[in-house]
Amino acid sequence: MSPSRFLRFSVNAVFFSLLLVSMAIILFTAPDKAMSALLSGGTEGITLSVKLLAIYAVWLSVLKMAEKLDLTEKLSRLFRPLIRKLMKGESPKAEKLIAVNLAANMLGMGGAATPAGIGAIREMWDGKSDTATDNMLMLVVLNATSVQLIPATVVAMRIAAGSGSAADIILPSLLATLFSSVLAVILVKTLSLKIRKPKSLKGFKKRGEGVFLDSK
């Protein structure tokens, strides 16, 4: 298997193996627990979705206000230099959503970051392709490495657990997240240069002046 094939990691394969091995273990250790384990997962999914629905309703409303006040436009102007460096050639609408997504992430407002991120990816999409572009990967990987400035939840949990110096971890956590974000940018930039894009995307160039699209 070539390295690039290995890196085109499939969620389906992970999902399949996770379920298969787990179910096999249950079969031999506690077969009677199989149904309850599956159902508890489904229930958790519903609980989480209901919580998310509430969070989305609040944040999408706040976002609506911010949009009508032109705040998102101002935010995107602030972030534009960075966005254009990392994700070249996106539409102004996508840039706006990316700016909201990054700002919300930094401030630890995960609830606002997710809908903005989903919207941004939707804007970055050409409407038919089944393969993520370099810019999409950049946004998702940045989000997945957390660019949060102050991990408020963790600090609150430390206080609750009786820590004498709950804020001690802010600095290491900030430096670590900075490191992981820089590492993420480097990884995405170098991997997108190395891994050839699948054929389906070659023809369409649109806004994505992807560095490596031109070089191939």
Place this chain on the structure above:
Amino acid sequence: MSVYILPVFIIALLIFSAIKKIRVYDCFVEGGKEALKLIGTVFPYIAAVSIAIAVFKESGFSAVLSKLLAYPLSFLGIPGELAELMMLIPVSGNGAVAMLENILIEYGADSYIGRCASAIMGSSETVFYISAVYFSDTSVKKLRFAIPAALLANFGGSIVACLLCRFI
């Protein structure tokens, strides 16, 4: 200090909306409508991932895997006790929060292990959840190297976090 940010932000938005004559109630109704649509597209992904995670935990597979990972992790400076937390963070936000709570109580919030766990948690995200949900409104299926790159970057961040906890 940071608790003031949100109410101040909302009040500022409300005042500006009043000045610019923007109908706030209408904004919330529209927001709610969009939220309903959004959760519809996101739910199938959340349900699928939640089911897999539940089975992964209940079967004891996650415990076995974390035992195998404990030694290589401690070699990289990450306490082996945190192996299960490290595995949970990318897949389940709620699961990771519950596990961090246990670790803070069991080892003490100010112990080296407790501080490492907090710093790791504060510097990483639920990679699988984000990768699944962010593409949910498109028909993008091939994420190329998104997940390995994110996992690797987070892992690098965790090593740095533990290293820094030795000094800070």
